[in-house]
Amino acid sequence: MSNADVNTRTLDHIVHLSPAGKLEETAQLFRGFGFTVLKGGVHIDGLTENNLVTFQDGTYVELIAFTHPVSYYPPGSPERLARESHPWASKHPGWIDYAFLGNGLLSPPSSRISTIINGRGESEGSGAHYTDEEPGGRTRPDGVALKWLITAPDIKKHPRRGVLPFFAEIKLNEASFLRKVSEDPEAIKHANGALGVSYLSVLVHESSRKLQEGYITSVSGSKAVDSTEYETTWALDTPKKDPGAAEPKYHVAVPSRPGDDDHLERFGEGILVVGFKQIGKADPDLKEVTTPYARIAWTSG
Template sequence: MAETRILDHIVHLSTPGELEKGISHFESLGFIVLRGGHHASGLTSNALVIFQDGIYLELIAYDHPIEHYPPDSDDRKKRESGPWAHLPPGWIDWSHLGLDVRIGEIINERSGDNPNVPDAVRYIVPAVAGGRERIDGKVLEWVVTFPDPKHPRGNVPFFCQDITPREWRVPQEPKSNIEHPRTARGIAKLHLLVPQEKFPIVKQQLTQVFDFEPTASPSHAEWPLLTHSQDQHLTAHLHLSYPTNEEQEAHVKSGGSGVWEVSFWVEKDHAEDPAVVPGFGRISWEALP
């Protein structure tokens, strides 16, 4: 069976044309940010924050707002139909590593045609080619498998499978690429929020994606995720819950993604209060054991 629990990266969106503001924000929080380059779509650019556990943050922005493109032009249609085209800035999505080009079919087959699973997750097949030219001119290639658009963005992961070597896309060398002033070593927790009535459905869908039962209660569910590190301290978990306060309720009603907060492993003396900046998403810190 294909492994589907390997967390690859988490996507953060900046306002169109303002990727540098996103970069400055994460630098101010004590992260090393690497300029990425332009995507093959011609619509977006990115930068990366890479960690010791091999997971990274993709800081992305559309190069231009929708209105920049002439009405009815192909570029306008492509810009309007992008998976993140209408989401507000902040955390917007997350990706797992694809190890089989048929990953969408494999996940779809896990529920089969069982009529008792009417809300089963569905992925679009076949996978779609993607790529990016790095600022040093190196051309990266991959394929991506997205969930069906009926699933709100960020509730279940998309999958990214490398054609070119993954270390080209996620350069952990030199070591200075992953030595963050804040001492962040990796992802401790990815917290998703969904409406209370959707909680059992999304829980079922994530169980189908991972092929792994969560630790659960009536109000939350948690799955251990896999990283790219052998360090037993650099564990990652996915936490799913529904809103329990006004701030969380507002997030769910905002039209954004299901991603509520990202927590990072840091040295104990850097485990401070959460960083909450409107338009940039919530960040929290977990002290390394």
């Protein structure tokens, strides 16, 4: 398999940020929407903690929050500096980031995600550029440590996190907690009938649209499957294939409905709404709900 053929368009998870120390409140909101929410754990740096909403296609939503506000840490302390420099430190609560599945199986430097995408960005002239892989991890409630590799957009060229995906790959020598969870019928069973992610829509300024389209073409290694006046669409894969299910879609969108311009002004470019595939709706009239910070939409699965 050549680097050009490596799959870099598999959706792994989407990140929802809560205010510091308010993770459980958001978990209760998602439970109220009919999702099954699992306990996650504290990340290895101690700055953030998470809960999880997992789906049968292997994708998941990560509900995350900083464990403490910035003021908790003494001024000038290493912990304070780490908290202030965290990639999500300046993010408003809501949908803040999303990850595609990395390629931890491909260990040679020439086959790493960063090398592959940077090569595409150069040859295609899009300018897409990612930094070298870095380790990350967290400790589960049962004390087991999970470790992974993260490949992120280069902040020198793409300064705003959450507009382009980062890549995540659990290391092979660690138990794959999330993949095991996706086989647990109770963990992936949701009262609202959710099967997985139907789409995610990234809102950008009209002036940024062509640039973002070029970026995501290089990042995903695929061409758009549709384009309209207000959005361009790519097809994504999922970690676990379901021949009977529609593939999730990725939209690069520009303002088209009331409130979109205000959203851009307040939050900047990034995820506007996440749609979920749903069957057996308890409320057939349910089309969209919101947390205090983010939009959730429903489509027929």
